[in-house]
Amino acid sequence: MRLFLEVYPKTPKVLSCHYANCLHNFLCMLESVHMKFKISIALITVAGVLALLFALSTLKKNGGATEVAASFYPIAFLAERVAGDSVTVFSVTPFDTEPHDYELTPSMALRLSNAALFIHTGAHLEPWANTVITTRNTQELPSLTLLTEENALLHGEDTETDTRGDDGSEFDPHFWLSPLRAIAAADQIAFTLAHVYPEDEAVFTANAHALTTTLKKLDAAYRTELASCTSRILVTDHDAFGYLAADYGLTVHAIRGISPDEEPSIATLAAITELVRTNNIKTIFTEELVSPTIAQTIARETGAHVALLSTIEGLTEDDIKNGNDYISKLRGNLTTLKKSLACN
Numbered sequence: 351m352r353l354f355l356e357v358y359p360k361t362p363k364v365l366s367c368h369y370a371n372c373l374h375n376f377l378c379m380l381e382s383v384h385m386k387f388k389i390s391i392a393l394i395t396v397a398g399v400l401a402l403l404f405a406l407s408t409l410k411k412n413g414g415a416t417e418v419a420a421s422f423y424p425i426a427f428l429a430e431r432v433a434g435d436s437v438t439v440f441s442v443t444p445f446d447t448e449p450h451d452y453e454l455t456p457s458m459a460l461r462l463s464n465a466a467l468f469i470h471t472g473a474h475l476e477p478w479a480n481t482v483i484t485t486r487n488t489q490e491l492p493s494l495t496l497l498t499e500e501n502a503l504l505h506g507e508d509t510e511t512d513t514r515g516d517d518g519s520e521f522d523p524h525f526w527l528s529p530l531r532a533i534a535a536a537d538q539i540a541f542t543l544a545h546v547y548p549e550d551e552a553v554f555t556a557n558a559h560a561l562t563t564t565l566k567k568l569d570a571a572y573r574t575e576l577a578s579c580t581s582r583i584l585v586t587d588h589d590a591f592g593y594l595a596a597d598y599g600l601t602v603h604a605i606r607g608i609s610p611d612e613e614p615s616i617a618t619l620a621a622i623t624e625l626v627r628t629n630n631i632k633t634i635f636t637e638e639l640v641s642p643t644i645a646q647t648i649a650r651e652t653g654a655h656v657a658l659l660s661t662i663e664g665l666t667e668d669d670i671k672n673g674n675d676y677i678s679k680l681r682g683n684l685t686t687l688k689k690s691l692a693c694n
């Protein structure tokens with residue numbers, strides 16, 4: 351038996367081949383106009399087919415073209431939960447890096463360009479994405495854009511801030527801080543993964559159901575437990591909580607703009623300080639991956655205290671050490687909000 355197999359990455363179609371429906375998949379693979387596997391078979395026997403399927407299965411488990419890329423931590427978390435063991439998911443932005451500051455490295459650009467699918471917000475948080483999506487060698491990188499005109503908030507919507515991304519994007523990227531938006535994202539991810547890996551559709555559907563069941567409980571807890579807060583105003587560092595505020599009846603006043611590396615003007619600092627005094631606000635919220643100095647200064651001047659409200663844009667060393675993840679940090683944020691806003 352002679353069996354020649356040339357494998358070219360970037361091929362989602364046949365990489366999820368399973369033994370149960372192996373012959374069907376194999377025939378589909380041969381017929382698929384999208385396939386990038388080039389197979390030259392001098393003699394194919396039943397044993398040869400099984401050997402080929404074993405090779406594909408091994409390739410799938412080892413990553414390479416079978417990988418799905420997510421732009422940063424919370425998206426990677428959602429994608430991993432939906433994908434389960436069927437597909438390898440990696441985060442382009444390291445978990446301990448603030449994604450607003452992330453710059454794509456050459457090695458990561460190469461890995462990303464070889465992914466079967468790229469999941470991102472489509473807002474200005476991933477300014478490096480478009481180049482990779484559109485300049486891949488043979489065809490555009492398949493991608494899922496989670497935010498669109500239909501489901502995205504504009505920067506500054508429902509807040510006092512009106513800043514825009516450097517690339518002109520008007521979308522607020524921080525949807526994952528609202529459990530309600532995360533439910534919709536998980537469903538989008540399951541639908542798209544099933545399109546890329548149709549053999550695993552039932553797995554993705556079941557995994558998405560388990561994930562959204564957890565998120566729906568969190569959504570209900572946010573809705574119920576934030577319904578009767580004495581204060582409904584959040585004073586935060588950067589403007590990351592617009593979706594949370596919009597979905598659960600709160601108002602956000604951010605010290606910085608949509609990105610934590612924006613420096614607030616004197617006028618903004620004065621306005622926030624006045625707002626805190628006027629509304630007798632007790633808490634200024636800080637976040638993990640950004641210096642709390644400005645929030646601490648406003649707190650000192652107004653007699654407020656500071657509390658950590660996670661933007662869940664990554665995981666700290668302590669998070670990893672303590673086994674924290676996206677879900678536990680959403681729960682932690684609810685606990686912090688209830689205490690800080692004096693909710694009954």
Ligand SMILES: [Zn+2]
Nearest residue numbers: 524590608661
């Ligand atoms: Zn942010």
